Amino acid sequence: MGDLIKVLHEGLPVEAVLTDPDVTRAYANDMASFCASGTPAVVVLPRTVEQVRHVMRTATALRVPVVPQGARTGLSGAANASDGCIVLSLVKMDRIIEINPVDRVAVVEPGVVNAVLSRAVAEQGLYYPPDPSSWEQCTIGGNIGTASGGLCCVKYGVTAEYVLGLDVVLADGRLMSTGRRTAKGVAGYDLTRLFVGSEGSLGIVVRAVLALKPAPPEQRVLAAEFPSAAAACAAVCEIMARGHAPSLLELMDRTSVRAVNAMTHMGLPDTTEALLLAAFDTPDPAPDLAAVAELCTAAGATEVVPADSAAESDLLLQARRMTLTALETLRPATMIDDVCVPRSRLADMLDGTAAIAEKYALTIGVCAHAGDGNTHPVVCFDPADPDEARRARESFDEIMALGLELGGTITGEHGVGVLKKEWLARELGPVGLEMQRGIKAVFDPLGLLNPGKVLDLCPPGG
Structure with a gap:
């Protein structure tokens, strides 16, 4: 420990090296439930690329594991510390x-906050589309690490589609550049995409070149109430099958709507079984909204209400963004799942989740990026009640199994981390897992980067 701190100080200012246990304890974990975390030996907060390189050279020389962190808003345990590690917090590297x-x-x-970047580019008439619900806190580095999505993905895509190039500090301290800043480029293997979603297990992103789009017109939102989740999902399928391109297509189930109402007093229709929000950001959204309103009505919507103004549209979107926070008020703890299925199986996913909630006698609210088939079942439980905690974990696993059965994936945007590592093996299969372990071994042969996350360097018993 003494040697580690001494060597770190050789390349870092005193204030960038934190050793007080009361301080370092605050960096032990992200926002995921049921994910073990360890006690870091030290937390470092570099401000330059060279300081990050020094940290990694030190870690390699002394064989100390390194856990990269952003704002720790993640929901899979990917930023959780391991015992004796260096926590490498990148929040001070926050320059545009x-x-x-x-x-x-x-x-x-990497430490630039998503919302800060979005507002900065908007001032120049540009648009950075990826907008996770935690966009006011989460960082671009964290977004890249987990390949984050957001509410606008149905039209504009996810983080991976906006990362053109990266500067990455490798496990041994070498600096590598990937990708490009040109509109096109196919020189060699796409290493940029390899790092997006790798959760800090292959290298440390220290700079990113991000694609931007022209700022779209202000979007207008339509809200549709449905007597069942299946009816709302049928409307989603029709909207997409008819070729519409909404900028947003979000679903909230009854539990979610009632939770948001209880917390915010927004006056959402809490008698509905499912609330569908559709938005368009075309120059004249009226025809699209009218067409979608007809499709919703045909699918069984009991009421369809277009927002009268931009302010009302913003209010509806705020309600959707508040869903996860509102569900957290229902019980002392939550497990937030992130299962993505083909849009055609969305109704099966929601109905199956409701059956799982009933089976385990738990409150499970669901909000979804319905246009992507990306559902977020939120299991609400009391961790102080051992039986309830057990049921919560079992229900969580059943929800992931259901997603795979429906041809989906265990994570659409939150990542694997600690929470879903065992399930990753089931989704990838033995050959896929072997290839991924091979990639990990090339970039991090000593297994120092974010150990115990995503996948292990060696197979069990290896």
């Missing part, structure tokens, strides 16, 4: 280096 309207790119450090 460049915004280029001609090339339509932004160059940023």
Whole structure:
């Protein structure tokens, strides 16, 4: 420990090296439930690329594991500390280096907060679409690490589609650049995409070149009430099958709507079984909204209400963004799942989740990026009640199993981390798992980067 701190101080200012246990304890975990965390030996907060390289050279020389962190808003335990590790917090590397309207790119450090970047590019008439629900807190580095999505993915896609190039510090301290800042480029293997979603297990992102789009017109939202989740999902399928391109297509089940009402007093229709929000950001959204209203009515919507103004649209979107926070008020703890299924199986996913909630006598609210088939079942429980905690964990596993049975994936945007590591093996299969372990071994042969996350370097018993 003494040698580690001494060597770290050789390349880092005193204030960037935290050793007080009361302070370092605050960096032990992210926001996931049921994910073990350890006690870090030290927390470092570098401000430069060279300081990050020094940390990794030190870690390699002394064989100390390193856990990269952003704002710790993750929901899979990917940022949880391991015993004796260096927690490498990148929140101080928060510069927007460049915004280029001609090339339509932004160059940023990993600690830049998503909302800060979004507002900065908006000032120049540009748009950075990925918008996770935690966009006011989460960082671009964290978004890249977990391949984050958000409410606008149905039209604009996820983080991976906006990362053009990266500067990455490798496990041994070498600095590597990947990708490009040009509109096109196919030189060699796509290492940039390899790092997106790798959860800090292959290298440390220290700079990113991000694609931008022209700012779209202000979107308008339509809200549709349905007597069942299945009816709402049928409307979603029709909207997509008819070729509409909503900028947002979100679903809240009855539990979610009631939780948001109880917390915010927004006056949402809490008698509904499912609330569907559809938005368009075209120059004239009226025809699209009218067409979607007809499809919702045909699918069984009991009421369809277009927002009268931009302010009312914003209020509806705020309600959707508040869903996870509102569900957290129902019980002392929550487990937030992230199962993505084909849109055609969305109704089966929601109905199956409701059956699982009934089976385990638990409150499970569901909100979904319905246009993507990406559901977020939220299991509400009391961790102080051993039986309830057991049922919560078992229900969580059944929900993931259901997603795979329906042809989906165990995570659409939250990542694997600790929470879903065992399930990753089931989804990938033995050959896929072997190939991924091989990639990990190439980039991190000593297994120092975020150990115990995503997948293990060696197979069990290996």
